[in-house]
Amino acid sequence: xxxxxxxxxxLAADGTPLKASLNRALRKSRIRALLLVAPLLLxxxxxxxxxxxxxxxxxxxxxxxxxxxxxxxxxxxxxDGKALPEEPVFAALVADLQAGAKSREIGKVGxxxxxxxxxxxxxxxxxxxxxxxxxxxxxxxxxxxxxxKWRDLETWTVIKRNTAPYTIGYYLNAVDMKYxxxxxxxxxxxxRRIYGKLFLRTFAISLAITVICVxxxxxxxxxxxxxxxxxxxxxxxxxxxxxxxxxxxxxxxxIAMLQSQGVLNDLFVFFGFxxxxxxxxxxxxxxxxxxxxxxxxxxxxxxxxxxVMKTIPPTYMxxxxxxxxxxxVAFVRIYMPLTLAGIGAGSILVFxxxxxYYITPALVGGTGGTLISNQIAYHMQSSLNWGLAGxxxxxxxxxVLGFYLLYNKIVGIxxxxxx
Amino acid sequence: MAKASDTLxxxxxxxxxxxxxxxxxxxxxxxxxxxxxxxxxxPSGSGKTTCLMMLAGxxxxxxxxxxxxxxPINKVPPHKRGIGMVFQNYALFPHxxxxxxxxxxxxxxxxxxxxxxxxxxxxxxxxxxxxxxxRRPSQLSGGQQQRVAVARALVFxxxxxxxxxxxxxxxxxxxxxxxxxxxxxxxxxxVTVVYVTHDQSEALTMSNRIAVxxxxxxxxxxxxxxxxxxxxxxxxxxxxxxxxxxxxxxxAIDGDFCQVELEGGGGMVxxxxxxxxxxxxxxxxxxxxxxxxxxxxxxxxxxxxxxKVEELIYLGDHIRSRVSLSGNDEFIVKVPNSHxxxxxxxxxxxxxxxxxxxxxxxxx
Numbered sequence: 188x189x190x191x192x193x194x195x196x197x198l199a200a201d202g203t204p205l206k207a208s209l210n211r212a213l214r215k216s217r218i219r220a221l222l223l224v225a226p227l228l229l230x231x232x233x234x235x236x237x238x239x240x241x242x243x244x245x246x247x248x249x250x251x252x253x254x255x256x257x258x259x260x261x262x263x264x265x266x267d268g269k270a271l272p273e274e275p276v277f278a279a280l281v282a283d284l285q286a287g288a289k290s291r292e293i294g295k296v297g298x299x300x301x302x303x304x305x306x307x308x309x310x311x312x313x314x315x316x317x318x319x320x321x322x323x324x325x326x327x328x329x330x331x332x333x334x335x336k337w338r339d340l341e342t343w344t345v346i347k348r349n350t351a352p353y354t355i356g357y358y359l360n361a362v363d364m365k366y367x368x369x370x371x372x373x374x375x376x377x378x379r380r381i382y383g384k385l386f387l388r389t390f391a392i393s394l395a396i397t398v399i400c401v402x403x404x405x406x407x408x409x410x411x412x413x414x415x416x417x418x419x420x421x422x423x424x425x426x427x428x429x430x431x432x433x434x435x436x437x438x439x440x441x442i443a444m445l446q447s448q449g450v451l452n453d454l455f456v457f458f459g460f461x462x463x464x465x466x467x468x469x470x471x472x473x474x475x476x477x478x479x480x481x482x483x484x485x486x487x488x489x490x491x492x493x494x495v496m497k498t499i500p501p502t503y504m505x506x507x508x509x510x511x512x513x514x515x516v517a518f519v520r521i522y523m524p525l526t527l528a529g530i531g532a533g534s535i536l537v538f539x540x541x542x543x544y545y546i547t548p549a550l551v552g553g554t555g556g557t558l559i560s561n562q563i564a565y566h567m568q569s570s571l572n573w574g575l576a577g578x579x580x581x582x583x584x585x586x587v588l589g590f591y592l593l594y595n596k597i598v599g600i601x602x603x604x605x606x
Numbered sequence: 607m608a609k610a611s612d613t614l615x616x617x618x619x620x621x622x623x624x625x626x627x628x629x630x631x632x633x634x635x636x637x638x639x640x641x642x643x644x645x646x647x648x649p650s651g652s653g654k655t656t657c658l659m660m661l662a663g664x665x666x667x668x669x670x671x672x673x674x675x676x677x678p679i680n681k682v683p684p685h686k687r688g689i690g691m692v693f694q695n696y697a698l699f700p701h702x703x704x705x706x707x708x709x710x711x712x713x714x715x716x717x718x719x720x721x722x723x724x725x726x727x728x729x730x731x732x733x734x735x736x737x738x739x740x741r742r743p744s745q746l747s748g749g750q751q752q753r754v755a756v757a758r759a760l761v762f763x764x765x766x767x768x769x770x771x772x773x774x775x776x777x778x779x780x781x782x783x784x785x786x787x788x789x790x791x792x793x794x795x796x797v798t799v800v801y802v803t804h805d806q807s808e809a810l811t812m813s814n815r816i817a818v819x820x821x822x823x824x825x826x827x828x829x830x831x832x833x834x835x836x837x838x839x840x841x842x843x844x845x846x847x848x849x850x851x852x853x854x855x856x857x858a859i860d861g862d863f864c865q866v867e868l869e870g871g872g873g874m875v876x877x878x879x880x881x882x883x884x885x886x887x888x889x890x891x892x893x894x895x896x897x898x899x900x901x902x903x904x905x906x907x908x909x910x911x912x913x914k915v916e917e918l919i920y921l922g923d924h925i926r927s928r929v930s931l932s933g934n935d936e937f938i939v940k941v942p943n944s945h946x947x948x949x950x951x952x953x954x955x956x957x958x959x960x961x962x963x964x965x966x967x968x969x970x
Binding site: 500505507508512513514517 | 662663664683684685686687688689690691693694695697698699700701710711714715758759762768
């Protein structure tokens with residue numbers, strides 16, 4: 188029997204195009220699949236994707252000046268920035284300040300401008316208070332007298348720049364840059380650069396933790412994969428037990444272990460490794476962060492490694508031995524390359540998890556062991572500079588994606604085996 | 607037996623136990639001559655693979671000594687034994703190409719690059735895989751992987767090659783083809799092979815001698831034809847080839863022959879006395895189906911009995927007939943599909959006969 192065709196389209200037995208017919212047959216199962224994943228999809232959408240996009244939007248959103256000082260914004264539109272603005276701009280400013288003071292919203296403008304240049308907040312707030320007394324113009328001279336910063340050309344440059352609805356100011360801030368007097372982008376003063384250093388420290392600590400995890404997890408996983416089931420199950424429980432304990436409990440336990448009057452230091456003193464007066468500072472610094480985070484993230488390395496090692500039949504090693512390789516050569520040339528998929532999977536898991544780690548460094552990190560996520564949390568909770576928090580978070584997110592792509596390019600994500 | 611200098615491998619009362627309670631291998635003795643192809647054949651769990659692993663050095667012998675070329679090797683680690691090995695699932699290194707796999711044993715012996723590539727090419731040509739060197743093992747078919755595994759075990763010219771059920775994962779046709787190929791390689795290279803399998807036809811095709819294992823003991827060690835035609839006990843008779851069994855009691859022994867009264871009322875038969883305890887003991891009579899003649903007249907052969915045809919299966923070259931005889935209804939007779947052969951019908955009663963030499967009285 189030959190296939191029925193009409194104008195090059197293959198037809199099903201009833202004359203409809205075969206593709207349409209196939210689609211109809213599959214539609215039901217597609218709908219069912221969609222319904223099955225729908226709860227999770229909605230959950231992720233509302234609890235994960237929407238907040239992320241909201242925070243990323245906040246990192247460029249710049250509504251304050253344009254919305255709360257509409258008249259000034261309009262009046263500044265064709266200001267050339269070469270000299271102080273003329274009377275109409277000051278009139279608009281006074282009107283906006285008066286309206287802002289009345290609605291009590293002017294503080295937001297002050298806070299927004301203060302991110303760009305310190306001192307702007309007090310200038311705006313006090314001027315708004317004083318502006319209530321200004322009944323009639325001309326306003327320019329009166330405003331210039333209200334606060335000395337109004338006489339500064341840079342003040343006006345900053346205001347004009349922030350009349351735009353979107354800004355890259357938060358991102359500049361997050362990478363230790365700023366606008367200078369003339370509106371050009373320059374590096375922050377040396378003593379005010381914090382985030383670049385913090386990003387670098389975060390990546391370095393994450394890398395160190397990943398390497399330590401590989402070194403510690405490899406022998407354990409090997410043991411797990413090669414021991415008889417009876418023993419390996421017991422060992423697996425030891426690996427997983429901390430995994431099931433609360434993160435907070437484990438971190439606090441490390442504080443008890445590592446503090447200067449803690450278990451470890453007591454033992455060191457008892458055995459005479461260190462003198463009573465020179466107890467080691469093991470916590471509230473980098474050491475504490477690395478020790479605690481390595482411990483907490485170790486299972487993420489052990490499990491993928493174990494699952495890969497479990498699939499390597501012992502005959503490979505035997506074959507290598509029978510071919511004349513001594514055990515070390517056989518291990519390095521045959522066994523280890525076969526576990527690369529597990530090392531890759533574990534490393535990327537541990538690295539990405541530690542880049543965004545928050546609780547542990549916050550508790551045991553002190554000042555020397557905090558990571559970028561702690562800075563993000565600070566801006567979310569204390570300084571309330573959500574735009575900057577959003578910018579830092581977005582940079583973190585995209586650098587993780589960047590690492591992921593780099594990893595994919597070098598190792599290949601298909602070679603990764605999580606279990 | 608071969609002279610001492612011709613003996614390459616020698617197992618001397620070797621025992622093996624894993625748990626300290628049961629012996630997996632009980633008192634194993636074997637001498638393999640240089641250039642010989644010896645197969646260890648037996649059902650799974652009979653201890654044959656354990657013996658191979660002890661020879662390769664992956665399992666220590668619990669008792670006894672193994673000699674390689676006259677040197678005791680119990681304390682020599684596997685990588686210093688210089689024994690090539692082909693594994694059941696080939697164990698080709700998946701992260702290396704075929705050529706890298708073959709080069710591995712040469713590299714660890716620190717050979718020069720040029721020498722390695724020459725030997726690798728020779729080995730690939732030997733197994734007719736020239737030009738496959740750049741492929742990964744996963745890109746090869748089962749038969750090709752098998753040939754690479756054989757080439758890898760031979761490329762460093764070991765004097766001894768062990769093969770642990772190497773053809774187990776192949777389909778039937780390929781398996782037969784590979785049997786001949788391995789046999790030819792063995793003949794060509796004059797290498798000594800110790801081969802483990804549970805497939806008797808494989809063992810019969812390839813081996814110079816076969817050691818039949820059961821229950822940790824070698825039941826019989828003999829060349830294939832002897833094993834088939836002159837089994838020494840009931841296990842070997844039943845394990846190698848098809849076999850009819852009749853049980854009876856030895857009534858009299860007369861030189862090489864004995865008189866046996868069959869259980870089930872079949873009467874007295876004369877059999878070759880191979881492995882019986884003496885007059886009055888129970889015995890198993892072993893009789894190959896192709897040595898039984900159907901439709902004989904009384905007195906035509908030494909032994910003849912009445913049999914009822916239970917089932918006929920047409921197999922082309924012969925007709926397999928199941929008959930009941932002396933209370934045994936599993937008795938098989940092969941009727942060759944030759945010109946003018948006897949035409950049987952199911953339910954018919956006929957007379958079948960055999961010679962005393964073809965009927966071996968074995969242990970019960």
